[in-house]
Amino acid sequence: MSTIESLEEFYQNKFDFLPDNLQKDMGHFNVFKLEDCLGDDKPPMNYSRRDFYKIALNRGHNIYHYADKSVEINGTALMFFNPQVPYTWELASGNIADVRGYFCIFTEAFFNEKMRGHIGDLPMFALGGKPAYVLDQQQDQLISSVFEKMLEEINSDYIYKYDLLRNYTTEITHFALKSNPSEALYKHPDANSRITAVFTELLERQFPIENTSQRFTMRSAKDYARQLSVHVNHLNRAIKETTGRTTTHYISERLLSEAKALLKHTDWNIAEIGYCLGFEEPTHFNNFFKKLTNHTPTSFRIV
Incomplete structure (x- = not known):
């Protein structure tokens, strides 16, 4: 694991x-x-x-x-x-x-x-x-x-x-x-690790959020399973086996990390940040952030 x-x-x-x-x-x-x-x-x-x-x-x-x-x-x-x-x-x-x-x-x-x-x-x-x-x-x-x-x-x-x-x-x-990297591929460590690595790459490609017109769109396990052409249950099992976390938890942790960075290092308002992170309504973003941190986005920003 x-x-x-x-x-x-x-x-x-x-x-x-x-x-x-x-x-x-x-x-x-x-x-x-x-x-x-x-x-x-x-x-x-x-x-x-x-x-x-x-x-x-x-x-x-x-x-x-x-x-x-x-x-x-x-x-x-x-x-x-x-x-x-x-x-x-x-x-x-x-x-x-x-x-x-x-x-x-x-x-x-x-x-x-x-x-x-x-x-x-x-x-x-x-x-x-x-x-x-x-x-x-x-x-x-x-x-x-x-x-x-x-x-x-x-x-x-x-x-x-x-x-x-x-x-x-x-x-x-x-x-x-200035050199050429080795192409001497041997084998995959295992299928679960391969799927998790590609999932992680797809997730990370969407960050960092650098302007208010950029939007995080792949927010569910089904979104990634569709991109990887695997069943969502297979993706969930692979990520759980490899990382010890659920796919939803993995995505939420990365989303929370980006939310904290935007709250601390930009002057965007809460609605703009929530929208960039894929939340249709500011209240949805507030509920997500408070559930994971016990703070509202506004209170976190002023600490």
């Missing part, structure tokens, strides 16, 4: 501690050697979503399961993972002790406060994108050297080290943008 691993759970599972900078307003960033996070005393990596971005350089014969794709790579792979899509990897052959590499994790706020646009719009992080890049020996050395600089910088006392770390991460993404 797919769950969402938080930053706190990541650190507790891998290292049994929480870093001091976990809650900084500037966002969070950290970098690791892969071998330091593996071993018999470490819990296995579950097929799940995370609430942070991840870039990994892995060496060996491995299979990467990512949304509706599985990529088998024997060599060095540069992988990009976003918070919207569940993923995991498994050892295809050899010994786990032979696995070597690096990875960095970071929150959306770490980048979006300092860059134009949205990091999730980059092709390697976009929903439905291709996250795997196979590297030759020279490329492996190049990216490894950037990760080594990250490891050195994260432990320094340099006052602007996070700006430098942001630049190193950007350097890796630009390297990937």
Whole structure:
């Protein structure tokens, strides 16, 4: 079953501690050697979503399961993972002790406060994108050297080290943008995961709401089942099995998240926001919001 691993759970599972900078307003960033996070005393990596971005350089014969794709790579792979899509990897052959590499994790706020646009719009992080890049020996050395600089910088006392770390991460993404992602698809993790991944992509395509003429229209499980050409009961079972939530709950949570963002970050009136989110009457929006938050949209806005 797919769950969402938080930053706190990541650190507790891998290292049994929480870093001091976990809650900084500037966002969070950290970098690791892969071998330091593996071993018999470490819990296995579950097929799940995370609430942070991840870039990994892995060496060996491995299979990467990512949304509706599985990529088998024997060599060095540069992988990009976003918070919207569940993923995991498994050892295809050899010994786990032979696995070597690096990875960095970071929150959306770490980048979006300092860059134009949205990091999730980059092709390697976009929903439905291709996250795997196979590297030759020279490329492996190049990216490894950037990760080594990250490891050195994260432990320094340099006052602007996070700006430098942001630049190193950007350097890796630009390297990937100039390269060709792997097309070596292996198999779907399972049918339920595939359906859930495509459903999630359809849902996310409708956000963010950027102007009052834009409207969220696919509000029911039947709408998505129709688009996916599956029976609504089949869709509901797949999403329940994969996420632990009902389809209606999943849609409502995303709708509520967008409603909160619009209430806090726009000057649109309540009727406009409700209409954009697919509610025909302001009272319907008020009832929806109050049921899930115990606040009216107006009272939430002024808190």
